[in-house]
Amino acid sequence: MHLTPEEKKMLDGEYGEGVALAMRVQVALGEAFDAERMVPITRAHVALSNQEADLWFVERLVRGGARCRIPPTVNPGFSLSCFRNAPDLTRDDISIMERTHAAYKAIGATLTYSCTPYLADNIPLPGEVVAFSESSATPYVNSVWGARSNRESAQSALCAAVTGRVPEYGFLLPEKRKGQVLVEVEAEMKDDFDYQLLGYAAPKKIGALVPVFTGLPKNPTPEALMNLGAQLNTAGAVSIYHIVGVTPEAPxxxxxxxGDTPASRAVITRKDLDDIHKSISLPGGKIDFAMFGCPHFTLRQVRDIARILEGRTLKAELWVLTSFTTKELARRTGLLDIIEKAGGHIVEDTCIDQPCWRHLEGKVGVTDSPKCAYYARRRGMEFVLRPLSECVEAAVKGEVS
Amino acid sequence: MANHDAARNRDAANIGTVTVGAADVSAAVGAAAVSFTCHPISRGVASGEALISRDDICFYLTDPETGVVIEKGHSLEGKSVAGKILIFPGGKGSSVVQADGLYQLMLRGNAPKAMIIKNPDTVLVATAIIMEIPLVDRVDEGFYAAVKDGDRVRVDAEEGRLIMGG
Incomplete structure (x- = not known):
């Protein structure tokens, strides 16, 4: 592939070994996907994971003198201020989070610790070339904002932030963003939860093709679109979708x-949504906790929870994961107070897939997010999946029908 | 999985660099050697025994202490990827678990020596470069017709060649 003199300098180590390593990754990606050249990016989001491989790599870049040309926003690990003294955590867990914080600070990242940067801190314009990792983020910036990102991994997005460039291939090219499969949604979308089920059901029918949805309402909430993308990219590897009459590349x-003819066609009925719901959810019964915020909850979702909880007392633990800015807004608007008085918690900077949830191992939770259930299974949690309002009622009663 | 995580956390403090994929050039060169073309993605040279997977691989679903694939129903279930020339269609799983899985294998010297794939993805490519594991794709179809488990294969990801036998 063609490299500019500046890119050659990066690759040859003139900016240090860290930049050279980042460039080697970018060039290998370019070679693998037949890119002809690199193009500059203006934004990046790194799916920091606070796991050993992630820490090892960012520390290696920092030791090699790398600094981000494009400061990326970053995913959550766990909040040290909330969990430092929690019995769940070992000294090693705390140490990894502290070192992760230090390394990402040193490399020049913007330490947002949120998986929904596309709603607040890192919003691209249509056509902007960006490098976004994180399964809910890549589809949102591509599909809803019309920006251009490939399905970056945490490592490749960090390399893009360091070099300020990505190889030009895939969803950066207009040709590759076109719809490939028509998905006719016959099911009526009753609420944002139905978009979770739609996103989880679709990949089984369409594989990794670019879907074009018809039959969906014209005014979905941002949360509905967030849910759709998160689940499409969890159950499958779908990082761009179009909704006719809703998303910008599908007027x-x-x-x-x-202008092409759809390569294939799929239909999604209410039965499909009900079937996928049954297949990923435990049956109703007693629950130990409610978990929300995978992806991080918005203020509207926090408000929906507070409305139900006002003046009531929870029987089960209730956790709401969100960004520090949303938590602060919840504090100012009184929502935090309502939720805490009921016995619930709002936690900033924290992901479900972290060691701070060890006390929930072997327990049964309720959540509105298939992605939450999917990742938390690894940590020994099982879930009943229900729409948000039913989940909150379940946490008040300690059981779900 | 809980024990698996615990093992990871215990080792968290001892993170260091381990060299993998050391070249063993002499062993694969011989009179009956057959060479096939391939497309290098992550450079380097390695040789070892071939291990063929029909299924995509998530390295998180291997035992880091042995390299044995623990994914139920996987075509490699019960077999070890450690030190092998691993031939598989492509990777699967989120970027977090895939990178961490390969990293845990590497720390214990149980990563594959080289990887021969059909479908590259960003996670596998970035991870191979970072961990310095030779990775190639677009292999001459004749190689797939000829290769069997246990065959000695030399991956030359500098020159873009796979050499069998000899």
Whole structure:
């Protein structure tokens, strides 16, 4: 692939071994996907994970003198201020989080610790070339904002932030963003939870093709679109979708397919949504806790919880994961107070897939997010999946029907 | 999985660099050697025994202490990827678990020596470069027709060649 003199300097180590390593990764990606050149990025989001491999790599870049040309926002690990003294955590857990914080600070990242940067701190314009990792983030910036990102991994997005460049291939090219499969949604979308089920059900029918949805309402909430993308990219590897009449690259069916004929067609009925719901959820019964915020909850979702909890007392633990800015807004608007008085918690900077939840191992939770259930299974939690309001009622009663 | 995580956490403090994929050039060169073309993605040279997977691989679902694939129903279930020339369609799983899985194998010297794939993805490519494991794709179809488990294969990801036998 063609490299500019500046890119050659990076690759040859003139900016240090850290930059050279980041460039080697970018060049290998370019070689693997037949990119002809690198293009500059203006934003990045790194799915920091606070796991050993992630820490090892960022520390190696820092030791090699790398600093981000494009300061990326970053995913959550766990909040040291909330969990430092929690019995769940070992000294090693605390140490990894402290070192992760130090390394990402040193490399020049913007320490947002949120998995929903596309709603607040890192919003691209249409056509902007960006490098976003994180399974809910890549589909959102591609599909809803019309920006251009490939399905970056945490490591490749960090390399892009360091070099300020990405190889030009895949979803950076208009040709590759066109719809490939028509998905006719016959099920009526009753609430944001139905978008979770739609996102989880679709990949089984369409594989990794670019879907174009028809039959969906014209005014979805941001949360519905967040849910749709998060689940499409968890159950499958779908990092861009179009909704006719809703998303910017799909004003019409013809535009969504870029003049091509759909390669295939799928239909999604209420039965499909009900079947996937049954297949990923435990049956109802007693629950030990409620977990929300995978992806991080918005203020509207926090408000929905507070409305139900006002003046009531929880029987089960209730955790709401969100960004530090949303938590602060919840504090100012009184929502935090309502939720805490009921016995619930709002936690900033924290992901479900972290060691701070060890006390929930072997327990049964309720959540509105299939992605939450999918990742938390690794940590020994099982879930009943329900729409948000039913989950909150379940946490008040300690059981779910 | 809980024990698996605990093992990881115990080792968290001892993170260091381990060299993998050391070249063993002499062993694969011989009179009957057959060479096939391939496309290098992560450079380097390695040789060892071939291990063929019909299924995509998530390295998180291997035992880091032995390299044995623990994923139920996987075509490699019960077999070890440690030190092998691993031939598989592609990777699967989130970037977090895939990178961490390969890293845990590498720390214990149980990573594959080289990887031969059909479908590259960003996670596998970035991880191979970072961990200095030779990775190639676009292999001459004749190689797939000829290779069997246990065959000695030399991956030359500098020159873009796979050499069998000899």
């Amino acid at each position: 019409t069916l013809e535009a969504a397919f870029g």
